[in-house]
Structure formats: structure tokens, C-alpha cells
Amino acid sequence: MKPSESGRTNNPKTPKLNQEEFGLPPNIFQNSNAATLDPLGTINTDPMSNLQQESEAPITKTPLTLNIPTFDTINALPTPMTYTPLSPNLLSSMSPTIQMQQQPFQQLNIKKRRNNNNLNSINGINTFKSHFNEIRNSKELDQVKNIATSNRVVSELIPPPSLSPQRIVSLPTVNEEDTTYEEAEKVKLEKEENEFSSEENILNGYLLHDMSRVRQWKKVKHIGTGNFSFVTLYESLDEFDKYYHQVAVKKIKYPDNILNTGDDTLSRLESSLTRELSVLKTLDYPCVVKLYGINNPIFVEQKRPLTTLLQEGHKDIPSCEFIMSYCNGGDLLKELTECQGNVPRWLIQRVYSELVLAVKYLHENLIIHRDLKLENILLRYTLDEIIGMRNTPSYYKQNMIELGDFGLCKKIEPGELCTARCGSEDYVSPEILMGIPYNGHLTDTWALGVILYALLEDRLPFDAPPNANQRQRSRPVAHRIARFEWRWSKTLEENGLDSAKDIVKNTLTRKNQRWNIQQMYDSEYIQEVITTLCF
Numbered sequence: 332m333k334p335s336e337s338g339r340t341n342n343p344k345t346p347k348l349n350q351e352e353f354g355l356p357p358n359i360f361q362n363s364n365a366a367t368l369d370p371l372g373t374i375n376t377d378p379m380s381n382l383q384q385e386s387e388a389p390i391t392k393t394p395l396t397l398n399i400p401t402f403d404t405i406n407a408l409p410t411p412m413t414y415t416p417l418s419p420n421l422l423s424s425m426s427p428t429i430q431m432q433q434q435p436f437q438q439l440n441i442k443k444r445r446n447n448n449n450l451n452s453i454n455g456i457n458t459f460k461s462h463f464n465e466i467r468n469s470k471e472l473d474q475v476k477n478i479a480t481s482n483r484v485v486s487e488l489i490p491p492p493s494l495s496p497q498r499i500v501s502l503p504t505v506n507e508e509d510t511t512y513e514e515a516e517k518v519k520l521e522k523e524e525n526e527f528s529s530e531e532n533i534l535n536g537y538l539l540h541d542m543s544r545v546r547q548w549k550k551v552k553h554i555g556t557g558n559f560s561f562v563t564l565y566e567s568l569d570e571f572d573k574y575y576h577q578v579a580v581k582k583i584k585y586p587d588n589i590l591n592t593g594d595d596t597l598s599r600l601e602s603s604l605t606r607e608l609s610v611l612k613t614l615d616y617p618c619v620v621k622l623y624g625i626n627n628p629i630f631v632e633q634k635r636p637l638t639t640l641l642q643e644g645h646k647d648i649p650s651c652e653f654i655m656s657y658c659n660g661g662d663l664l665k666e667l668t669e670c671q672g673n674v675p676r677w678l679i680q681r682v683y684s685e686l687v688l689a690v691k692y693l694h695e696n697l698i699i700h701r702d703l704k705l706e707n708i709l710l711r712y713t714l715d716e717i718i719g720m721r722n723t724p725s726y727y728k729q730n731m732i733e734l735g736d737f738g739l740c741k742k743i744e745p746g747e748l749c750t751a752r753c754g755s756e757d758y759v760s761p762e763i764l765m766g767i768p769y770n771g772h773l774t775d776t777w778a779l780g781v782i783l784y785a786l787l788e789d790r791l792p793f794d795a796p797p798n799a800n801q802r803q804r805s806r807p808v809a810h811r812i813a814r815f816e817w818r819w820s821k822t823l824e825e826n827g828l829d830s831a832k833d834i835v836k837n838t839l840t841r842k843n844q845r846w847n848i849q850q851m852y853d854s855e856y857i858q859e860v861i862t863t864l865c866f
């Protein structure tokens with residue numbers, strides 16, 4: 332569930348995100364002598380030159396009046412970025428270099444990653460603790476403890492020699508405060524589960540192609556939590572219902588007191604909900620999650636379902652539950668973490684090729700996803716199961732992934748540029764960070780570059796490099812993104828990765844040089860796989 336773009340024009344509190352409002356004063360591009368490293372290792376003495384080239388129009392104004400809506404009671408909207416401008420006086424009193432540093436990066440308050448209880452406990456804390464247990468040397472212990480209590484996470488952790496293998500890629504960012512954090516997470520999870528158990532375990536729902544008949548599913552288990560939803564596995568009570576036997580039900584989280592907030596929260600919730608549903612309804616592709624049905628037909632039949640229900644005299648907002656295809660293997664981030672990043676190269680290539688197919692399908696249908704990340708790549712089977720299937724006919728005859736979470740997607744017109752600043756911090760492109768109108772196709776391919784880098788390197792490209800010192804580590808990710816500051820580390824010397832690296836090189840780059848999805852599809856790395864598939 333993400334905020335509405337469509338509702339913006341009607342809604343004074345929703346941000347008017349345009350080039351001018353996000354523009355930087357021209358002088359912030361001057362007078363900086365700091366050197367930067369581009370992806371190929373070339374020294375660039377003007378750290379803002381990349382940013383400058385990202386901008387398409389002259390920049391004249393400091394953003395002072397932007398008013399971003401807040402969604403106080405839940406984590407945030409969308410996966411999310413919010414904008415908190417500095418005081419204009421304070422900003423103008425700063426030197427150009429400082430202004431450059433302040434603008435726009437420090438104005439962004441981006442929630443790092445969703446607060447997924449399962450992931451946090453599985454990947455963040457537990458993995459961390461097991462590594463702790465392996466440490467014998469007290470000096471090493473201190474070193475790790477220091478890092479553990481700092482804000483940034485394990486993906487940056489330089490393991491002491493006794494720790495092996497190296498930490499995996501994109502572990503969720505948590506303030507790792509040892510047991511206190513873990514306990515808090517446990518309590519939270521229990522609270523969420525109580526919320527479920529206090530309700531009926533039976534879901535009444537309707538399939539999109541047959542809204543006249545109510546069907547029933549029984550709750551089996553909780554399978555995921557996002558910022559905006561709880562996802563649960565249900566099984567059909569109709570024994571003949573083979574196709575819809577197992578379904579993933581995504582229940583939208585509503586902010587507390589949504590009816591009493593007195594602002595536009597309800598209408599934003601409503602428009603984002605209907606936008607997500609309206610796109611999902613149109614999707615029909617093997618590598619994309621399917622919307623089978625809904626718990627209440629009003630959500631797919633009405634343009635303003637919540638408002639309608641309230642007007643009809645309903646005191647509460649009824650829950651909204653999407654009935655969707657179920658992916659038994661969970662999300663790719665979880666799987667990667669569980670296997671400590673030891674994924675065979677051929678499997679990475681397969682999964683990634685399907686992801687490219689999914690995004691190609693979307694882009695051809697003028698849909699941009701805007702939240703491509705490891706957590707949203709759902710696996711139909713566990714990685715072990717897929718490995719077991721290799722060399723059997725079913726390996727080639729069916730898709731292994733489904734792309735999920737269309738909460739930030741948008742149906743666009745040809746050539747349309749977007750302005751809503753949204754996405755997940757690690758995957759967001761420089762032009763979104765800059766707040767200039769962006770081509771959603773190219774911001775999607777940027778995120779695809781981040782994903783492939785992460786799959787190959789077991790770390791995210793814009794995290795501090797493995798050998799970074801404390802100062803480098805404290806620099807915001809956004810700085811590194813804006814400077815295209817990434818490089819190969821683990822795979823630097825590895826042979827046979829040229830075609831994969833080609834994709835990363837051509838996607839984690841300036842937008843006017845960046846590959847679009849067709850170029851990615853045509854690349855050797857992708858063609859090698861898709862020519863073998865027959866689904």
C-alpha cells in the first residue's frame with residue numbers, strides 16, 4: 332500500500348514534486364574539490380558533475396515550501412521517502428560545499444528497509460549472534476560490538492578473520508541492540524499474530540472471474556510482513572478447488588485512527604489501494620504475481636470504495652485483503668540470507684533472467700514497478716528445490732519466480748516522466764534522489780542493476796565498501812548513489828562473469844547512458860537463459 336500519485340492534484344497536502352521545487356541552487360555545483368571514484372575506478376574531481384548531468388533543466392530554486400504528507404501511525408508512505416527541508420535561513424548561511432552536502436540528501440529521511448520481523452530476527456540478529464558466538468578473541472569481540480551498536484548494519488560488517496563466510500548482502504538495517512531489540516521484535520510479532528488470532532480463521536473471498544460466488548479459505552500461517560501489509564498463507568476449503576488451493580492473502584495495514592486523523596490519510600490510502608488493485612487486475616504473466624480475487628468486491632468495483640462504505644453508514648473501514656498466487660519459496664532476500672549467499676552462478680542467472688522478463692512485460696505494458704528489490708522477488712520453490720530440479724524438464728517448462736509488491740507501481744503514458752519520490756533507499760536511482768522528473772523505465776533498470784550486483788557480490792553496491800574506515804562508513808548511502816560510487820570487490824578476479832558485469836556496468840550509470848529493459852533483454856547474459864525456456 333503506497334501513496335497515491337493520482338490523488339495529488341486534488342489534494343493540497345500531497346507534495347507537488349516538480350523540478351523547481353526540488354532544484355538545487357546553482358552555486359552548490361561549484362567550488363567543490365573533493366574527488367570521487369566512478370565505477371570503473373576513474374577519479375572524478377568534481378563530485379557533483381554526475382549530479383549535474385542528471386539534471387535536465389536549469390536549476391534555480393531552493394526547495395522551501397514542499398509539504399510532504401505524513402502517515403503518522405504506520406511506518407511511512409511509501410517504502411518510503413519523506414522530505415524534510417532544512418530551514419531556508421540555515422541553508423543559505425552555509426558554504427556552497429556544505430549546501431551541496433545538505434541538499435538534497437540530508438533532506439531525505441528514507442526508511443531504510445521495511446521492518447520485517449521475520450527477516451530481522453532471522454537475518455539480522457540471529458546471524459549476528461551466531462557470529463558473535465564464534466568469536467573467541469576479545470579484541471575482535473569489541474570490534475564487532477562497536478559495529479553492532481552503530482546504526483548501519485551487518486552488510487557492512489567487516490568480519491574479523493575468525494568469521495567466515497563473509498556477511499551476506501542486504502541484511503535489514505536494524506539498530507542492533509542485542510537482546511533488547513530482539514525481544515522488542517518478538518513482542519511486536521506476537522502482537523501482530525494476536526491480531527490475526529482474534530479474528531476468524533476463515534476468509535470469505537471472491538475470484539475476479541466469478542464475483543457472484545463466495546469462496547472460503549482457511550488460514551494456515553503467517554508468511555510475511557511489509558510496511559503496508561501482513562501476508563498469510565490460506566488453503567481452500569473446497570477440495571475440488573485445485574488451482575486456488577493455496578493462496579497468499581495480503582491484508583492491508585490501516586493506520587490507527589484513520590477515520591479521526593482529520594487529514595487526507597484516508598483518501599491517500601484509498602487511491603493507492605485502488606491503484607495497486609487496478610494494475611494487478613490487468614497483469615497476466617508467468618513471472619509476475621497474480622491477483623486471483625478479493626475479500627470484498629467493492630474494492631475492485633468502486634473507484635472510491637472506502638468513501639462509499641463510510642457514506643453508506645459503515646462505522647469502521649472493512650479490511651482489504653488481496654487473494655494472490657502463493658510462492659512457496661518466500662522472498663529472495665530471505666532465501667539468499669539463509670544460504671549465506673552461496674548461490675550457484677547458474678541459478679543467479681536463471682532467477683535474474685526471469686526478473687528481466689517480468690520487468691520487460693511490465694514496461695511493454697507501460698507499467699513501472701518502482702520498488703524492485705530482493706524482498707519483492709518471490710520464489711515459487713526454495714533455492715534448494717530449484718537446484719534439485721536442474722536438468723529435469725520441469726526446470727525449463729515453468730517459471731521459478733514471481734515479481735511481487737505492486738504498491739508503488741504506476742501505469743504511465745508513453746514518454747511520461749514521474750515526480751513521486753519513492754522506492755527503497757538502496758535501490759533508488761540518483762535522479763530520484765535529486766528530485767527531478769524521472770523516466771520510470773530507467774529507474775527500474777537502475778534497481779535491476781543494484782539487484783544483480785547484490786546477487787553477485789553478496790552485498791549492496793552502495794553500502795560502504797568492505798575495507799571502509801569509520802568515516803567512510805558513516806557517509807550516507809545517498810552520497811555514494813549520487814556519485815555512482817560502486818565497484819567490484821568479491822568478484823573482482825572471478826572469471827566468466829563478464830556478461831553479467833556488463834549489465835551492472837550499463838545500468839548503474841547515468842540515465843542518458845543507462846540500458847533500458849530491451850537492451851538488458853538482448854544482452855548475452857539474459858539471452859543465454861531465455862533461449863532455453865519454454866513457458
Ligand SMILES: Nc1ncnc2c1ncn2[C@@H]1O[C@H](COP(=O)(O)OP(=O)(O)OP(=O)(O)O)[C@@H](O)[C@H]1O
Pocket residue numbers: 332410445554555556557558559560561562579581620655656657658659661662706707709735736737738
Ligand atoms: N504471493 C506471495 N507468496 C509468498 N510470500 C509473499 C507473497 N507476497 C508477499 N509475500 C511475503 O510478504 C512480504 C511482504 O509482502 P509485500 O512486499 O507485498 O508487502 P508490502 O507491505 O507492500 O511491503 P513493502 O514494505 O516492501 O512495501 C514479502 O517480502 C514476502 O516475503
